Amino acid sequence: MARRRVVNPATPRVAIMTDETGWHTGRLKKAFRARGVEARCVDLAECRIDTTWTPHGLAIPGFGRTLPDAVFVRGIAGGTFEQVTLRLGILHALRESGVPVYNDARAIERSVDKSMTSFLLHRYGVPTPATWAGESAAHAQRVLMRETAAGRQVVMKPLFGSQGKGLKKPGVRLPSLRRFSQVAYLQRFVDAGEPGFDWRVLVIGKQAVAAMKRVGGAGWIHNFARGAHCEPAELTPQLAQIAVRATQALGLDYAGVDLMPSRDGSPVVLEVNGVAAWRGLQSVTPVDIAALLVDDLLARKLPESRGALLLASGDGPR
Numbered sequence: 001m002a003r004r005r006v007v008n009p010a011t012p013r014v015a016i017m018t019d020e021t022g023w024h025t026g027r028l029k030k031a032f033r034a035r036g037v038e039a040r041c042v043d044l045a046e047c048r049i050d051t052t053w054t055p056h057g058l059a060i061p062g063f064g065r066t067l068p069d070a071v072f073v074r075g076i077a078g079g080t081f082e083q084v085t086l087r088l089g090i091l092h093a094l095r096e097s098g099v100p101v102y103n104d105a106r107a108i109e110r111s112v113d114k115s116m117t118s119f120l121l122h123r124y125g126v127p128t129p130a131t132w133a134g135e136s137a138a139h140a141q142r143v144l145m146r147e148t149a150a151g152r153q154v155v156m157k158p159l160f161g162s163q164g165k166g167l168k169k170p171g172v173r174l175p176s177l178r179r180f181s182q183v184a185y186l187q188r189f190v191d192a193g194e195p196g197f198d199w200r201v202l203v204i205g206k207q208a209v210a211a212m213k214r215v216g217g218a219g220w221i222h223n224f225a226r227g228a229h230c231e232p233a234e235l236t237p238q239l240a241q242i243a244v245r246a247t248q249a250l251g252l253d254y255a256g257v258d259l260m261p262s263r264d265g266s267p268v269v270l271e272v273n274g275v276a277a278w279r280g281l282q283s284v285t286p287v288d289i290a291a292l293l294v295d296d297l298l299a300r301k302l303p304e305s306r307g308a309l310l311l312a313s314g315d316g317p318r
């Protein structure tokens with residue numbers, strides 16, 4: 001007969017939402033453990049809304065009839081519109097049940113939708129290239145012609161894209177919107193020359209904690225997943241300030257902010273990642289990123305006394 005593990009009821013329990021376990025979840029679990037917190041990985045696809053499951057109507061594998069004390073969102077697998085809606089719905093439901101979710105589902109939704117990201121960045125005065133998003137191919141074609149006539153180029157991106165997939169730099173003819181799920185998202189191209197680079201800045205809480213340059217890759221696309229290599233970069237006050245403001249504009253607790261140098265050298269924000277990976281960044285930065293994330297979650301999201309107590313007992317790097 002399997003022995004039941006005895007868990008101290010005072011030990012806070014955190015769910016790490018992820019569809020794959022590996023390097024990131026290993027680092028997070030270690031940092032939580034060092035602070036006396038039990039963390040377990042949960043696949044959002046295995047969570048359920050169940051109104052017969054009293055009292056809260058949410059079934060989170062591994063948590064029985066209870067709910068976690070907090071949730072860290074590490075990964076949300078792609079799927080049908082309905083599947084993703086349900087997975088985000090679980091995160092919304094957790095928040096509605098009083099469970100702190102890091103990052104909150106509302107903020108994740110804003111960052112996943114590149115058009116909403118552009119809108120909010122613009123609204124909050126964060127420097128970002130001019131952007132147009134709509135369903136009319138005719139309008140997008142007119143924008144393209146106008147920009148081309150003015151000697152500028154534009155980038156087309158899938159609204160929900162990631163890892164540099166599906167981006168295009170069209171000539172004068174707009175590609176079929178079928179490849180873009182019938183949505184035209186156009187952003188003015190920022191020319192960083194050859195071989196070109198962009199910045200990734202990680203913001204945790206109200207602080208930018210690390211920066212890197214991503215150099216090379218697939219032509220002008222400098223994602224790590226597209227073959228770019230990571231180099232340490234100086235976190236200048238200007239880079240830090242813009243990245244923090246971008247994170248706040250979207251209401252994210254932590255974010256991976258992508259930036260490029262504009263013509264005068266000052267940074268502009270290309271996009272903000274609300275479910276950001278940090279393995280590449282960790283390879284060029286001395287700070288322990290998982291430890292900083294966990295410290296921030298405990299300090300700001302757990303009830304005050306509890307979080308402070310755990311931080312005091314933690315032996316991880318600060």
Ligand SMILES: Nc1ncnc2c1ncn2[C@@H]1O[C@H](COP(=O)(O)OP(=O)(O)O)[C@@H](O)[C@H]1O
Pocket residue numbers: 129155157161162163164165167187188189190191197198220221222223258260270271
């Ligand atoms: N407006 C732009 N001008 C120049 N390069 C861009 C622009 N937008 C994106 N890129 C390049 O493409 C990469 C991927 O674009 P991004 O908007 O970050 O989408 P993804 O979600 O796929 O990472 C960026 O990191 C940058 O290197």
Ligand SMILES: [Mg+2]
Pocket residue numbers: 163164223258271
């Ligand atoms: Mg990006």
